[in-house]
Amino acid sequence: MLKMEFEQEDWMLEGSCAYSETDLFFPVGSSMKAMKQANEAKAICMECPVVTECLEYAIRTNQDSGIWGGTTEDERKSIRRQYRKTGLVITG
Ligand code: SF4
Numbered sequence: 001m002l003k004m005e006f007e008q009e010d011w012m013l014e015g016s017c018a019y020s021e022t023d024l025f026f027p028v029g030s031s032m033k034a035m036k037q038a039n040e041a042k043a044i045c046m047e048c049p050v051v052t053e054c055l056e057y058a059i060r061t062n063q064d065s066g067i068w069g070g071t072t073e074d075e076r077k078s079i080r081r082q083y084r085k086t087g088l089v090i091t092g
Helices: 010-014 032-046 051-060 073-086
Strands: none
Touching (some): 032 051
């Protein structure tokens, strides 16, 4: 069972995933099924009113698994490198 550790912040209550299945946002492995799951989760993120807050939180608190702010773990690696250099969460 996946154990998620994070501090609750107010914006989390407004997330589009608040009532979605948690597993969708934590795909395991790199199978087609996991990739499809990740894409479904990212599509939900793209409509989420707190996507910016979510991504900033994931970078700031080093969330290294799951989909956060519309990004996968790998996608957050380069964002995290920039964050360490500049203190800013820069995407795109
Ligand atoms: S951006 Fe995605 S993971 Fe973050 S709160 Fe919104 S739906 Fe959830």
